[in-house]
Amino acid sequence: SSSTRILIKGGTVVNAHHQQVADVYVEDGIIVSMQPNIKVGDEVTVLDATGKFVMPGGIDPHTHLAMEFMGTETIDDFFSGQAAALAGGTTMHIDFVIPVNGNLVAGFEAYENKSRNSCMDYGFHVAITKWDEGVSKDMEKLVKEKGINSFKFFLAYKGSLMVTDDLLLEGLKRCKSLGALAMVHAENGDAVFEGQKRMIDLGITGPEGHALSRPPVLEGEATARAIRLARFVNTPLYVVHVMSVDAMDEIAKARKSGQKVIGEPVVSGLILDDHWLWDPDFTIASKYVMSPPIRPVGHGKALQDALSTGILQLVGTDHCTFNSTQKALGVDDFRKIPNGVNGLEERMHLIWDTMVGSGQISSTDFVRITSTECARIFNIYPRKGAILPGSDADIIILNPNSSYEISSKSHHSRSDTNVYEGRRVKGKVEVTIAGGRIVWENEELKVVQGSGKYIEMPPFSYLFDGIEKSDANYLSSLRAPVKRVKI
Amino acid sequence: SSSTRILIKGGTVVNAHHQQVADVYVEDGIIVSMQPNIKVGDEVTVLDATGKFVMPGGIDPHTHLAMEFMGTETIDDFFSGQAAALAGGTTMHIDFVIPVNGNLVAGFEAYENKSRNSCMDYGFHVAITKWDEGVSKDMEKLVKEKGINSFKFFLAYKGSLMVTDDLLLEGLKRCKSLGALAMVHAENGDAVFEGQKRMIDLGITGPEGHALSRPPVLEGEATARAIRLARFVNTPLYVVHVMSVDAMDEIAKARKSGQKVIGEPVVSGLILDDHWLWDPDFTIASKYVMSPPIRPVGHGKALQDALSTGILQLVGTDHCTFNSTQKALGVDDFRKIPNGVNGLEERMHLIWDTMVGSGQISSTDFVRITSTECARIFNIYPRKGAILPGSDADIIILNPNSSYEISSKSHHSRSDTNVYEGRRVKGKVEVTIAGGRIVWENEELKVVQGSGKYIEMPPFSYLFDGIEKSDANYLSSLRAPVKRVKI
């Protein structure tokens, strides 16, 4: 069909390493060429991108679709969440497999089922919530047979997902040997538990109690701990949802000393602040409940600063939506408010508007932090994250002069609320091409259930380059064992 | 007897807040006056201190006498350790009560027995190694009835003394309510355990394996964690044996932000470096085994710098001596080498020589970090730590122009080794007066078993000033609970 041959003409084609005015020609889901003045026949759909930016589709490294959590399930499943993503210029996401009773393979299979109705490409991280021989073996199986190259450890959620330091150490070692990236949710779960009790004891049961129960100091603590344990094991670390200066400072310090630590801020943490949690309307306040919490004014700007110079590397969303009825489960106790905010549809627009629009970053930086760096970290570049001959045809056309207003009335998520309600952004994704097909054009989605592919992600990404050598260097530096005469 | 009336004439009397040339008159164990030209009768022992420094006797905040540890017992008991201390100008120490099967009161009573042969004043900290209602009640009893105002938590020694974060949080809260100071041994015990296995697996079984198994990054981690949890609870924290830049940096950062954190470097960490652990002679290498380990060159100087400007506050020793036969228990496995070094006798001389002698600190600073600040922190100032009318007559006379060489041949500890063997120091304690009696003079000890007193230390030291107000301030800053209309 005509949709399999597309020529995008005259736009500014932006890759993370370079941008230039050029045409892009797509055939059968693959980018065939990118250069000025491509000539094609009549059977090709031509899109005029003059004066617009042609960029790799966004990749969201951090989503939770169809997740059962806190006694309910996220309102967006793989189909609705992905449709929203495509309308916002994101063409791939990586979701988190939650094990079934700690069993990784069972969890993976459950997510295979959940994701059958996908309309865009996706991959998986897998959470580790307990430790035994079976978990260790499943990790190997997932890496070697199932396309998994990252595992996540929760230092919070005491009593459910939380792992202790000895488990984390085992996990880090196993990740290292498999070439898989260790990820952490970094908050001190014991202290969060204590903080929650404290708030309830003080009679603070509303959403503001959520923020107050787990202040930045607890995120700073867990980030510092995970980084140092990863250094001790000498394996790369990925810190998900960096929400505070406290955590960012630890990442900056580690990187300055040469440690391979990746920091992922999320859109809500970059752009919002915590005043919403004090809103007297519970429906409004509760929609901002996520963990770690959205922080007071100042944290977001500091995270933007660090992101702009590469101290932090990429932007996720932690998209994990619950509608207002679900949020109301915690009307009497903030501990029961399902944690999560939207963002999968809004991420690209908000980052463009906030950071490119303000001059903090360039358009090439934009591509790097929303797409390319994610593809590199999870080892699927340049198949994803680039507009290069041979890359998957996941492409967006962004009009820098177009504006729109974010609203739950018009968004594509199933949620009845939106944490960015009423926010006006400049720069609009007018066309999204996913897998070589135009799926978003003229404000209209053309998505097909089941058309999304599972993307296997191979281990030993660039972050593992040199680890063997540095281990060998370390060993030879020890001057040990010392030869000693027996007494 | 004549020894109960002493006049020290013409010395430079040094207090932490001021020094001046003056006489000091002592009667019945108490300083009666300190001013120029005191006139006394004939029955008074007169000591000429012209050209010398008259200073409060040292107080060592960190010792282990008669401690059962790692299958043996320290070679210095309360009598021999204290005698050594007095010969070195230290007139009080605070030892650590180790609970008996986790029982605090039983532990306290055991230490009451161990200390009956004391020849100088002493106090106790009490370690917390488990948590239950009994421990919590015992803490109260010890504080209210037994003169205890500090409790210690070990974040290392997995499987024996180590506590987890939830226990630490309970302990911090209890300490706060009792006005007792929480102390931590800060190393990540899970990672140390891992590090030890790693070394053994590498065939590194000698003393160098001790240092390699628990690098500074693990001390930095635990220090960062303890500080942040203490901040979360809003109670003061005392970090014992700060051995590395990593730990010191965390303390500096916390203090800059207004947190009440005390950092105690120890003499070995300030002055030595880890090259000794690589010594091919096991007897030499093993005597330097302590935890956290003595660090590579650079850490000690950085700790001295921080100490000189008040970023760190006082100097201890962690005096915990084992002779060469005991150290040999670990000849095939560094994990079995009893941990500990000497220092109780050498502390005052080494700090004077290294830090006053080099111009890094003044003589008033010297008094502050070796005596006064310890007395203030443990709430016994100005009874101890000062040469003021009414203070206990614990006094030393130091001759800045005299030198001597440290050696196990001449020291007063029972150990057959000394980690400072052969070191020459300038500045010599020529006279020590403890409890109003001359116990060290002309290189001779005149000590009496049982003459030392147990010093009760009241809770709510100056570190607790303002905590109630700052808690109240915090609460009023929350703007919570928010009033919300029920849905």
Place this chain on the structure above:
Amino acid sequence: SSSTRILIKGGTVVNAHHQQVADVYVEDGIIVSMQPNIKVGDEVTVLDATGKFVMPGGIDPHTHLAMEFMGTETIDDFFSGQAAALAGGTTMHIDFVIPVNGNLVAGFEAYENKSRNSCMDYGFHVAITKWDEGVSKDMEKLVKEKGINSFKFFLAYKGSLMVTDDLLLEGLKRCKSLGALAMVHAENGDAVFEGQKRMIDLGITGPEGHALSRPPVLEGEATARAIRLARFVNTPLYVVHVMSVDAMDEIAKARKSGQKVIGEPVVSGLILDDHWLWDPDFTIASKYVMSPPIRPVGHGKALQDALSTGILQLVGTDHCTFNSTQKALGVDDFRKIPNGVNGLEERMHLIWDTMVGSGQISSTDFVRITSTECARIFNIYPRKGAILPGSDADIIILNPNSSYEISSKSHHSRSDTNVYEGRRVKGKVEVTIAGGRIVWENEELKVVQGSGKYIEMPPFSYLFDGIEKSDANYLSSLRAPVKRVKI
């Protein structure tokens, strides 16, 4: 007369090193004794201080009385400024001698004249604004004959007071050799000049332009520079009016590395923020114009934090008052608004209320940062800054339960405005004794022109302890000159 013998009964006597309930007995301007239950005869004035704090009178290290500046002269001269100080519990201040055409001795003599009508004790710093042989000789004369032990260098005020780095280096060396403390006003004067032009070019001529023209980054720069040059010369440095996190961070870093740097925040910088400069009423906005500027919210609290743990050491005011008519000189151009705010009368109350009242510091800390540390730095302790036998009888009685509201209507400065207008403080100085005489009681001043004494301040304060030794250590560490064979 009866006023020369005073007994203060039953108060909590606070020194920086200790507080206790005691009586204080004063005779002929000197504290004779401080101990419980002093018995005196009938001819003694007895003040009941039960339930109140008896503390050393405040010492303000930074004032400008009777200063000609920016085409006008401060409205408070030595008499009016000091009277206000006494009403607020400050019993000594140190003012800045401005040279006459660069001539130090001429400047000193001018200030001798200005200060003849003093009603309380005072000392002088002397500014250095040019460099030649005469200046160098005058410095020596002032130190050796006139009681000067500190010199100030302005890195701002291009074209008038500003000095360049080569002059600063000469000055630092000279200060070191004389045992005098080098002080700096730390802002980059070239950049300030540029910033002022920028604002005028933008049409921003009002008081807000003052703040915008000299942002914190310029204070951070000059602080970093002065600290490093002082380190290079190895002499102590005193940074006046630390107004920003940027400057404070530099001081903290230097101190951590063992450098002797003193940081003096001022009350306005600790307590106020810059929003006032945007006030649409010029009279209000202009009264907050001082240099460096009062900073945005956040800086003040960070300075309080650092002050509470000794990272910063003492509190000044930079009291430099102009009335609203004088401020109006700059109604069309912020560059012509005379720089300066009040504070000499309010300092003690504001620090007590803000920092002791909030639990950030203790009462002993309060004495340390408002009085004792200043006396130590300028080498007049314990004559000043202490309630000890032999100290000058400069004493205040503060009632912690009394409150009052600050207002230009009731203050004792001659200014018709007050930057703390309407602020209510808890904790009130009810009695001030200066030089042994009750000068403030029952809300009434009893001051006598000419009764204040000039306090000579000797060189080589405690900050100079060890400098010779550390220089010697440095030289011996160089391993130079290397012996080389001639080619």
Place this chain on the structure above:
Amino acid sequence: SSSTRILIKGGTVVNAHHQQVADVYVEDGIIVSMQPNIKVGDEVTVLDATGKFVMPGGIDPHTHLAMEFMGTETIDDFFSGQAAALAGGTTMHIDFVIPVNGNLVAGFEAYENKSRNSCMDYGFHVAITKWDEGVSKDMEKLVKEKGINSFKFFLAYKGSLMVTDDLLLEGLKRCKSLGALAMVHAENGDAVFEGQKRMIDLGITGPEGHALSRPPVLEGEATARAIRLARFVNTPLYVVHVMSVDAMDEIAKARKSGQKVIGEPVVSGLILDDHWLWDPDFTIASKYVMSPPIRPVGHGKALQDALSTGILQLVGTDHCTFNSTQKALGVDDFRKIPNGVNGLEERMHLIWDTMVGSGQISSTDFVRITSTECARIFNIYPRKGAILPGSDADIIILNPNSSYEISSKSHHSRSDTNVYEGRRVKGKVEVTIAGGRIVWENEELKVVQGSGKYIEMPPFSYLFDGIEKSDANYLSSLRAPVKRVKI
């Protein structure tokens, strides 16, 4: 000729953004294609790169060829220096035009002459050493007509090249308006002058006096100053030859806060330490004299760490060679030793061996820091710095398994010494292609005088992206001028 068509077969082609096994086909000096299995005809020179790395030729951002300095002239002119570069895998360099009596255009013309005998491509930075209307106009002319996009300011070399802060501010503003990058040599020249006098006064006249006279604290100072002034002006800054932790820390801090600062370490600073300057043989010691000095052990490794994670961005050499006779000019006075070390030939090998060989960085990182980032910063990417269709055919083939030993006996510089004498490196550039011609193969150079081209570098590189927007944002954030009613 046949040399204009080259096929490189089967190597691992490394770009900064990606590496892959592919062939590279070159025609007429341009890379035509890069993909697997390129088929070509017979007339093509085929190079087998199986098992080897095919990478963009190095670009050295910092050289001094044919420079008159300190009374002599560097021994390497454009031809000899470039030949050496090519033998070491560097195919372009950027040299510094020194003005003639402050005149920029005259300086530029002089360097046009000096560079006529070039055998490889080159560009120019231009130094600014004075300020007047002519300089400002010349800057515009050079940028708009002569291909200059960077200007350098020396904060050291008092009395010759040094500029003061007001000149630097003017320069920064002018650079910003022209889209040219400001570069700084960051040492405090006044203090260096003082330090030199100090050493001479101490009788330390040998090379060790050079290091001692300008310690890291002076580099830290000037770096902090330049960074803050650039922030004040809001223009990008490039710090040349970052030699110390002190300077690197300032860059890291600035970048964390979002400032666009580029840090360029040089090979000597990364790899060497200062012990050589103490060598008793003057010929050896003197060859290590450069400014800022090579630092004590520790600095280099810290710079490597920062470089590995992008805190520092690219590696230069400051190649500035003088032979032993020239160095001997300072045999009696280190101030007269011509400053400079070699490195243009060794840079690529040393960085590969030290950083890739140790596992600190990957091969893509290697390309980034030795070539691509330089091309991006100076706005000539992807013409230079990439192996992409359309890029200049500047290519190297590196054999990771080949080794060689650096020696002045075999190097291609004209100097009779080499600061890396005797160092063995693993990883060897076996072929260098420059401008499409094989110029180094089989250990043989085939270079032609005059074949090198001057590369014009356009202004407004990616570092300028967003500056206008951020300026606009800043202005709109001021809330000024405030509207005020006239009094």
